[in-house]
Amino acid sequence: MPEEDEPEVIRDRRKKLERLRAAGIDPYSRGFKPTHSTAEARALLGDSERTEPIALAGRLMVKRLLGGSAFADLQDQAGRIQLMASRDVLGERDFDLFAELDPGDLVGIRGPIFRTRRGEVTLEIRSFQLLTKSLRPLPEKWHGLKDVEIRYRQRYVDLIANPEVRDVFRTRTRIISAIRELLDSRGFLEVETPVLQEVPGGGLARPFLTHHNALDRDLYLRIALELHLKRLLVGGFERVYEIGRVFRNEGLSPRNNPEFTMLESYQAYADYEDVMRLVEDLLVTTSAAAGRPLVTTYQGEEVDLTPPYKRERMADLVLEHTGRQAAGHELNNLFEEHVQPKLRDPTFVTDYPIEISPLARRRDDDGRFVERFELIVLGREYANAFTELTDPIDQRQRFEAQAAERAAGDVEAHPMDEDFLRAVEYGLPPCGGLGVGIDRLVMLLTDQPSIRDVILFPVMKAES
Secondary structure, eight states, rough: OOOOGGGGHHHHHHHHHHHHHHTTOOOOSSSSOOOOOHHHHHHHHHTSSSSOOOEEEEEEEEEEETTTEEEEEEEEETTTEEEEEEEHOHHHHHHHHHHHHHHEEEEEEEEEEOOOTTEEEEEEEEEEEEEEEOOOOOOGGGGGSSOOOHHHHHHHHHHHHHHHHHHHHHHHHHHOOOOOOHHHHOOOOOOOSEEEEOOOOOOOOOOOOOETTTTTEEEEESSSSSHHHHHHHHHEEEEEEEEEEOOOOOOBBBOOOSEEEEEEEEEEEEHHHHHHHHHHHHHHHHHTTTTSSSEEEETTTTEESSSSSSEEEHHHHHHHHSSOOOOOOHHHHIIIIIIIOOOOOOOEEEEEEEEGGGBOOOSOOOBBBSSSSEEEEEEEEEEEEEBBBBOOHHHHHHHHHHHHHHTTTOOSSSOOOHHHHHHHHHOOOOOOHHHEEEEHHHHHHHTSSGGHHHTTSOOOOOOO
């Protein structure tokens, strides 16, 4: 933006920047070593009247001038603390310099902690250092902005202005850590598999296409983690998992972002019944990590996440809610339209039609259906799992059926993957697989209405 087109407040801050440099003050310092966080500083005072001097660093949020004194709030990742600057303590030059600082500036502060006559825990500034001069003002009423998408587009400002947003992402980290601890404790090995793939398999979705210049060939961003993880079971690992980004070339909605985080795990010598118990344990563990009781609420609606969860066959649910018997894609469509939104309590919906489950084992008693379940809570899917298909002949036939659907125009049908088939021909052990959308789980456990509230930098429409 040309300087003449900038708002006056930014021009004023640029002038302050020039005055600082003219006075020999570096407005972008090399570093500062805080000794405490604001939370630690507040706890340090205890019952004493005043502490020894300490060092804090953070962002000025509010500043008030009162004659020969100035008060400000300093914010770091742990919280806020009040600062007090006195002309008598700092001297004329440094006090005037502090008074010139703006909300948003990053500063390092040294001084003792005391309590004001009003009981406010405060740091008395004995010395300070400007660390970073902010050239843009913080919004005064961030939540009142009409264009709420600015919060997602400028997440860095959202995080400054709204501490509760930072809390959501801290909780997200705790949830993911708890998942890792649970799986690690059960002998699962965390691995990494390719993001760029020749065949975008493991799901029914449209992929993103890219081009590798050196090899002069097209590659795809992965839509799932499944097929490479199963290759590892062929290779002899018996329990593996990955928490990673996957990419689906789909639209934007409160529940969908084209780039999202998946957990996938695969366990040899297990079936989908075993995976159900793992999912129940996972919900209990992550609820605790998020600090949520199992009987909780999401967007005002109560939900009980206490296991065991109900188990219902898809065909039975469709018959109950619609009075219709159906098969294949029609059954799934009826379920998604008429049944899934009504399932509020945690429910394992089982036995999906084979036509939409090309990687799952057929039921022994009815080959129209596979050993698959999805966990539905409050009308939304939170987990998808199979007893995995290990028969390479059957798997090839399924891929061929999917290929026919692709040829007929279904761009989301599963592509043929000859290398995966070759791996299965070497022998894939009986196994149970699981996929969990991390973002939706975090939404549930932090009571957030949109997936954009739990992804730090969601995909957005072009900025006008």
